[in-house]
Amino acid sequence: MAFRNVDKGFQSSAGQDVNPDLDIERKTASFSVERLTNILDGGAENTQIRRKVNAVLQSDPEFSRENQYFQSQNERYEAAVRRSLYLSRKMDEMGWTTDGPEQKYCYRALGDDLAFTLHNVFMKSILGLGTDKQIAKWIPLAEKHYIAGTYAQTELGHGTYLRGLETMATFDVTTQEFILNTPKISAMKWWPGDMGRTGTHAMVLAQLNIKGKCYGIHPFIVQIRSLEDHSPAPGVTVGDIGPKMNFAQCDNGYLMLKNVRIPKKNMLARFSQVLSDGQYIRQGSEKINYLTMVMFRVSIIRTEVLTILMKACTIAIRYSVVRRQSELKPGDPETKILDYQTQQQKLLPQLATAYAFHFVCDYLQEVFDRGYAETKEGKFDLLPELHALAAGIKVIATDYSTASVEACRRACGGHGYSLLSGLPSLYTTVVASCTYEGENTVLLLQTARFLVKCLEMVKAGQALPSSVAYLSSTSSGKCRAQEKRDFLNPDVYTEAYKQRAFRMVENAAIKLQSLIQSGTPWYEAWNLGSVQLARAAMAHSHYIVVQHFVKTLEKFEKEFHIQRVLKHLCDLFALHGIFSNMGDFLQAGHLSGKQSDMVTESYLDLLAVIRQDAVPLVDAFDFSDANLNSAIGCYDGHAYERLFEWAKKSPTNNQDNQTFEKYLKPLFQNALSKL
Numbered sequence: 001m002a003f004r005n006v007d008k009g010f011q012s013s014a015g016q017d018v019n020p021d022l023d024i025e026r027k028t029a030s031f032s033v034e035r036l037t038n039i040l041d042g043g044a045e046n047t048q049i050r051r052k053v054n055a056v057l058q059s060d061p062e063f064s065r066e067n068q069y070f071q072s073q074n075e076r077y078e079a080a081v082r083r084s085l086y087l088s089r090k091m092d093e094m095g096w097t098t099d100g101p102e103q104k105y106c107y108r109a110l111g112d113d114l115a116f117t118l119h120n121v122f123m124k125s126i127l128g129l130g131t132d133k134q135i136a137k138w139i140p141l142a143e144k145h146y147i148a149g150t151y152a153q154t155e156l157g158h159g160t161y162l163r164g165l166e167t168m169a170t171f172d173v174t175t176q177e178f179i180l181n182t183p184k185i186s187a188m189k190w191w192p193g194d195m196g197r198t199g200t201h202a203m204v205l206a207q208l209n210i211k212g213k214c215y216g217i218h219p220f221i222v223q224i225r226s227l228e229d230h231s232p233a234p235g236v237t238v239g240d241i242g243p244k245m246n247f248a249q250c251d252n253g254y255l256m257l258k259n260v261r262i263p264k265k266n267m268l269a270r271f272s273q274v275l276s277d278g279q280y281i282r283q284g285s286e287k288i289n290y291l292t293m294v295m296f297r298v299s300i301i302r303t304e305v306l307t308i309l310m311k312a313c314t315i316a317i318r319y320s321v322v323r324r325q326s327e328l329k330p331g332d333p334e335t336k337i338l339d340y341q342t343q344q345q346k347l348l349p350q351l352a353t354a355y356a357f358h359f360v361c362d363y364l365q366e367v368f369d370r371g372y373a374e375t376k377e378g379k380f381d382l383l384p385e386l387h388a389l390a391a392g393i394k395v396i397a398t399d400y401s402t403a404s405v406e407a408c409r410r411a412c413g414g415h416g417y418s419l420l421s422g423l424p425s426l427y428t429t430v431v432a433s434c435t436y437e438g439e440n441t442v443l444l445l446q447t448a449r450f451l452v453k454c455l456e457m458v459k460a461g462q463a464l465p466s467s468v469a470y471l472s473s474t475s476s477g478k479c480r481a482q483e484k485r486d487f488l489n490p491d492v493y494t495e496a497y498k499q500r501a502f503r504m505v506e507n508a509a510i511k512l513q514s515l516i517q518s519g520t521p522w523y524e525a526w527n528l529g530s531v532q533l534a535r536a537a538m539a540h541s542h543y544i545v546v547q548h549f550v551k552t553l554e555k556f557e558k559e560f561h562i563q564r565v566l567k568h569l570c571d572l573f574a575l576h577g578i579f580s581n582m583g584d585f586l587q588a589g590h591l592s593g594k595q596s597d598m599v600t601e602s603y604l605d606l607l608a609v610i611r612q613d614a615v616p617l618v619d620a621f622d623f624s625d626a627n628l629n630s631a632i633g634c635y636d637g638h639a640y641e642r643l644f645e646w647a648k649k650s651p652t653n654n655q656d657n658q659t660f661e662k663y664l665k666p667l668f669q670n671a672l673s674k675l
Helices: 020-027 033-041 044-058 073-094 101-113 117-129 132-143 286-322 341-376 383-411 413-417 423-434 440-459 466-472 484-488 490-517 522-528 530-556 560-580 582-587 593-611 614-619 639-648 658-671
Strands: 149-152 168-172 177-181 201-210 213-223 236-240 253-257 260-263 272-274 280-282
Touching: 020 286, 020 614, 033 044, 033 560, 033 614, 044 101, 073 101, 101 286, 117 132, 117 149, 117 201, 117 213, 117 286, 177 213, 201 253, 201 272, 213 260, 286 341, 286 383, 286 423, 286 614, 341 383, 341 530, 341 560, 341 593, 341 614, 383 413, 383 423, 383 440, 383 466, 383 530, 413 423, 440 466, 440 490, 440 530, 466 490, 466 530, 484 490, 484 560, 484 593, 490 522, 490 530, 490 560, 490 582, 522 530, 530 560, 560 582, 560 593, 582 593, 593 614
Parallel strands: 149 201, 168 201
Antiparallel strands: 168 177, 177 260, 201 213, 236 253, 272 280
């Protein structure tokens, strides 16, 4: 049974001249694309709100992305600031509230065309860690952009390892001020966005020093530029760090502080306070100061990383249907490249990955919301699990998405190398996520530390947090699959992932313990076991993703067609993971060599099944052509025509060729008398 997509809003194919190779893919969808879009949006009402937001933005010339690929770094930066301030006015005009659904969809639509990303983190820091009085003072100013904030954590010599940060905030009892210093070049703040040219204030993370004693990292609000002429504040050296692989619109900056004094009230004090006499008071866990970072990790996975992966899949799969190359059957017309199994194997696992990460994001958001609410009530029990979970999911989402986007780019051949395809920009944007808000290897080791502690809790007979409860379960032994179709049973492959994670965590912990028992100092034992520990943390995170994709399927038991297509994707994601990491599953002893062959057969069979719904599945992401900004990924499938039209807009085609006049003309003229 085929389902037509009856209401695609602004990107309806009704009346459009759609490439017939693409149109036929949509006519044979096995499920309702509109219904799946609603599910991804969290309900039909959200879909309508998002489409309304898109319609408003795309009807406004100010948000046009035309010619973006031909802009310089300065032009991208200026345009981003202009658009962001214009968007604030537009939201007020439309009655769209801060942190409402409309704002979320604005960021989804405009993405890296906006500035003030770290300004938003600056505000979230105040909202999460500031007192009611601090919130009342700073948030209205920030919301109106009367000040421009940034979040100054990373230093030239330190990033993810927060305890190693060298910026110092020393409390002066006499003046009731904090004195901030970056004592050496490695302590210089480096990389914060909105700092290079925009920011007036910074949320500076610094070591709190009181009467010679260090109390660890704390957040301080520091004015870094004058509000009158934007000149650096006294004792402040600030500027832009220069060009990057991407993020041309973002003014990543550096910051040095020399005896910069700020009032005591500028230290965020919801959970930590310094009294007038220098007495230090902390409420709850010291990890509370990591809350902003965890909050941002949870946010970027869905709003930035996942969105980029979905866009890349949309572009590459649509293009792979309109691109024909070579004969599959001798004498037949050239074949859609998506009909080749090798192309399916490049792209369809990436599509399944996008869906898998979407649903695990729902789970992560639920855990975060619960943990955040508890901290507001002075309860901090969930923080360790939340920190470990967010770190692990951040790693697997960014690592896999980066590889997936590059796979999509390469799957588009030469045209994937063109900026006009949209794919190079998506790749150079997403690859940065493997480093910012926590370098991935370091985050894996932080998750591993939590897992090792949980194994110790099991030995002590203590209850485990829900996300790691499997570490206390007994092994079910060997996989009981008898034939390849058994591996399409979620219970079978979920158990395989659980056993893999359990064995890898247990083996890493055993090695760590054996090194310590042999006399190796703990710190050296940790280093010697760190590769296995990091791999164990990744296996744990992979299990979490598979587990929650399977749980999602249970929600759609009454929607046969939706559940069936989601199950195909879930099966593919899980089996692709086993296929790609077969050594882990064999080494864990859960799978036999014969069963590994069954996995491969089932995995390859699924490619042809999902191939039939590939275009409808990316259509369900519901990106408009303006959202994608891709010459080869548009809804109508006219890739070649659009590539040519966009190429003609290049400024180089309409400028005087000074290179010819200076260097080439004298050489070419020598041929005039000889030709």
